[in-house]
Amino acid sequence: MNILRDVRTPRALKRHGGGGSPTGAGITNWSPTDVPIAPQMFSPILVVAALVASSLGNVYESVADLTGNLTYDFVIIGGGTAGLVVANRLTENPNFSVLVLEAGVSNIGVLDSAIPLFAVNFLEQTIYDWNYTTTPQSGVNNRVLDYLRGLFWTRFSGNSANLACWEDVALTLGQDGMVYTRGTVEDWDRYANVTHDPSWSWNNVLPYFFKAYILSFPIDTFNDLSQNEKWSPPADHHNTQGQFDPSVHSTLGITSVSLGGFQWRTFNQHVIQTTKELPDVFPFDLDMNSGQPLGVGMTVIDVIRGYQNLMFGNVGWVQSTIGDGMRSSSATSYLAENFAQRKNLDVLLHAQVSDLVAASHANGKLAFSGVRFSQGIDLFHPMLFLYISSLELAGTSQFTAKARKEIILSAGAVGTPNVLMHSGIGDRNILGPAGVPTVLHLPSVGRNVSDQPFFLASWSVKFNETIDSVTQNATRFNEAFAQWNKTHTGPFTNYLITHVAWLRLDPDSSIFDNQTDPAAGPHSPHIELFLAPGGGGEPGHFVSAGIYVLNPKSRKYLFKPTVRNGATHVWPGGSITINTNNPFDPPVIDLGLLQNDLDIFTLREGIKRANQFYSAPTWQDSIIGPTQDLENVTTAALDEIIRNSAGVGLHMVGSAAMSPRGATWGVVNPDLLVKGVDRLRIVDASVLC
Numbered sequence: 001m002n003i004l005r006d007v008r009t010p011r012a013l014k015r016h017g018g019g020g021s022p023t024g025a026g027i028t029n030w031s032p033t034d035v036p037i038a039p040q041m042f043s044p045i046l047v048v049a050a051l052v053a054s055s056l057g058n059v060y061e062s063v064a065d066l067t068g069n070l071t072y073d074f075v076i077i078g079g080g081t082a083g084l085v086v087a088n089r090l091t092e093n094p095n096f097s098v099l100v101l102e103a104g105v106s107n108i109g110v111l112d113s114a115i116p117l118f119a120v121n122f123l124e125q126t127i128y129d130w131n132y133t134t135t136p137q138s139g140v141n142n143r144v145l146d147y148l149r150g151l152f153w154t155r156f157s158g159n160s161a162n163l164a165c166w167e168d169v170a171l172t173l174g175q176d177g178m179v180y181t182r183g184t185v186e187d188w189d190r191y192a193n194v195t196h197d198p199s200w201s202w203n204n205v206l207p208y209f210f211k212a213y214i215l216s217f218p219i220d221t222f223n224d225l226s227q228n229e230k231w232s233p234p235a236d237h238h239n240t241q242g243q244f245d246p247s248v249h250s251t252l253g254i255t256s257v258s259l260g261g262f263q264w265r266t267f268n269q270h271v272i273q274t275t276k277e278l279p280d281v282f283p284f285d286l287d288m289n290s291g292q293p294l295g296v297g298m299t300v301i302d303v304i305r306g307y308q309n310l311m312f313g314n315v316g317w318v319q320s321t322i323g324d325g326m327r328s329s330s331a332t333s334y335l336a337e338n339f340a341q342r343k344n345l346d347v348l349l350h351a352q353v354s355d356l357v358a359a360s361h362a363n364g365k366l367a368f369s370g371v372r373f374s375q376g377i378d379l380f381h382p383m384l385f386l387y388i389s390s391l392e393l394a395g396t397s398q399f400t401a402k403a404r405k406e407i408i409l410s411a412g413a414v415g416t417p418n419v420l421m422h423s424g425i426g427d428r429n430i431l432g433p434a435g436v437p438t439v440l441h442l443p444s445v446g447r448n449v450s451d452q453p454f455f456l457a458s459w460s461v462k463f464n465e466t467i468d469s470v471t472q473n474a475t476r477f478n479e480a481f482a483q484w485n486k487t488h489t490g491p492f493t494n495y496l497i498t499h500v501a502w503l504r505l506d507p508d509s510s511i512f513d514n515q516t517d518p519a520a521g522p523h524s525p526h527i528e529l530f531l532a533p534g535g536g537g538e539p540g541h542f543v544s545a546g547i548y549v550l551n552p553k554s555r556k557y558l559f560k561p562t563v564r565n566g567a568t569h570v571w572p573g574g575s576i577t578i579n580t581n582n583p584f585d586p587p588v589i590d591l592g593l594l595q596n597d598l599d600i601f602t603l604r605e606g607i608k609r610a611n612q613f614y615s616a617p618t619w620q621d622s623i624i625g626p627t628q629d630l631e632n633v634t635t636a637a638l639d640e641i642i643r644n645s646a647g648v649g650l651h652m653v654g655s656a657a658m659s660p661r662g663a664t665w666g667v668v669n670p671d672l673l674v675k676g677v678d679r680l681r682i683v684d685a686s687v688l689c
């Protein structure tokens with residue numbers, strides 16, 4: 001494939017579920033014809049320059065470049081968000097040798113990844129995407145949804161700082177349009193409760209988000225912590241006073257986090273004015289990552305104690321993993337040049353793992369010492385800009401890497417259960433029909449999957465200072481591109497979201513008469529509302545609201561499957577399964593989307609709140625009207641609209657969920673070791689539940 005095709009062609013930006021964006025949505029109507037990008041903006045010189053500038057130490061395109069006999073202390077499967085954090089932390093110890101096997105290609109020189117405005121849309125259905133689709137989803141009128149997953153070693157991972165918690169090998173509580181979200185105190189405490197392991201509590205993970213809480217933690221706590229979050233100035237260096245709380249951030253880390261680097265002034269003024277006009281409904285939140293959402297007046301001690309005040313909602317400035325106007329990803333931080341050059345680290349691209357091999361039994365436990373992978377012939381050529389991904393040529397050459405100490409699966413919520421099942425670890429009732437011999441019957445593999453239902457609403461506006469004014473106008477687009485190329489400033493330095501509101505359902509809602517509250521606690525939100533100055537999906541100027549159901553009912557938080565007469569009867573939520581024994585076939589992805597009344601109810605409430613937000617007096621002279629009437633319709637009609645157009649957040653968790661040590665259900669123990677298997681650990685979003 002020609003990489004120039006990928007950087008030069010502005011594919012239509014789709015209204016897919018979310019991907020951390022109100023945009024999957026956002027800028028929907030680009031096409032090669034209506035947004036002609038000046039070719040000089042993507043000249044080969046530019047791309048080569050990027051390649052040379054970013055060439056990294058021990059990152060290899062071909063297995064032939066690896067010295068040694070493919071034997072390492074640790075073999076990490078997947079160089080995505082979590083995998084690179086783990087590789088970084090392990091190689092701090094010079095006595096450990098580490099190999100990362102990543103199926104994807106390098107991000108280097110890929111402007112679609114580096115430029116924040118392009119965050120999600122340009123990467124979809126390219127060589128950077130696994131190009132998965134779901135099964136027909138009954139909750140959304142049997143639609144088959146694209147399920148974007150990065151096939152990219154630095155990927156879309158805006159959120160490596162989120163992963164930098166819990167002994168540096170943990171996880172993201174959310175999304176990857178670079179939106180940086182830590183979750184609430186109650187979210188983390190729930191993990192501690194359900195796993196019976198206090199190391200997952202807010203107080204215990206908080207120090208790993210950053211290193212600067214010396215006010216409240218003994219300094220020794222941080223001595224062994226490498227820095228994670230690096231709070232950075234926004235690209236436009238605007239005065240950020242009053243837009244975040246410095247006391248809950250660290251400037252010492254390696255993953256850049258910043259506020260928006262370009263000001264959509266009219267929109268921003270209206271948003272802040274709304275918090276003043278409707279303070280009971282949308283109070284201003286100084287810092288969305290303080291652990292408590294109301295911000296103002298809180299002390300650091302309050303935050304550490306987990307004091308929270310969230311009653312109905314709040315609105316604050318979005319924080320994103322962006323630095324110097326560019327995406328800050330796992331690769332740009334945890335695999336930055338100084339780390340990639342560590343002698344004890346090798347990263348191999350185009351290497352797709354098929355299964356775990358060399359099984360043995362010792363001390364009553366199963367163990368694997370080998371990781372089998374295929375490498376496509378690497379046809380990357382810098383002058384021709386030619387890539388062929390390993391997937392296209394999967395099976396051409398097979399190799400086995402050996403792990404002396406541990407194999408670490410970080411292939412993500414889809415990839416990890418897929419590798420497990422093709423290695424014979426999973427539900428024998430799934431593996432048998434697929435033709436894979438069962439090595440370990442572990443029925444929870446690939447079960448308990450959940451993702452967040454998403455809906456986009458937009459309003460046409462009179463003002464023309466919108467993202468649409470850039471994306472729908474070739475001249476402005478090229479000017480903005482030129483500006484970004486020259487100075488890494490301007491409209492390209494932001495993704496579409498400027499503010500985030502966290503909202504709670506009314507506790508007296510009738511829905512709670514027969515449904516339990518799925519939030520982690522009374523101070524945790526049910527809805528995330530992204531606010532963006534653009535995104536109607538048609539020619540014109542728009543503002544939009546992306547609505548996410550944060551705790552879909554399918555998420556059971558460590559459910560116990562009902563087992564009768566030895567057979568499993570109830571599996572809530574979605575699933576990742578396999579239906580062939582070919583590891584290069586795509587897994588079967590069923591999200592169980594919108595199958596519960598509460599999820600539909602929550603989306604309806606989110607739509608109401610978005611309507612309320614854009615009905616504040618300040619918007620009166622600006623809003624022309626909604627692109628679709630979502631107010632003056634019956635509940636049944638609104639439900640039908642939702643089912644016809646809702647998407648998915650692309651925030652899958654739960655497919656290899658953790659459970660208490662000794663539990664017969666779940667996939668990993670709280671230390672993330674796979675139950676019943678020695679020296680096999682899972683470190684990625686699949687363990688969250």
Ligand SMILES: Cc1cc2nc3c(=O)[nH]c(=O)nc-3n(C[C@H](O)[C@H](O)[C@H](O)COP(=O)(O)OP(=O)(O)OC[C@H]3O[C@@H](n4cnc5c(N)ncnc54)[C@H](O)[C@@H]3O)c2cc1C
Binds near residue numbers: 148151152156
């Ligand atoms: C479009 C999009 C937008 C998002 N927006 C946000 C956001 O704004 N904020 C946020 O917090 N989260 C967001 N998310 C979610 C976030 O990206 C994920 O939660 C996060 O990346 C999960 O990290 P992970 O390490 O578990 O998996 P991944 O980051 O997906 O890493 C898995 C890696 O393993 C590789 N792999 C898979 N199988 C194999 C195999 N067999 N062999 C070798 N390699 C393999 C993959 O190519 C990939 O590089 C978004 C996700 C998407 C898709």
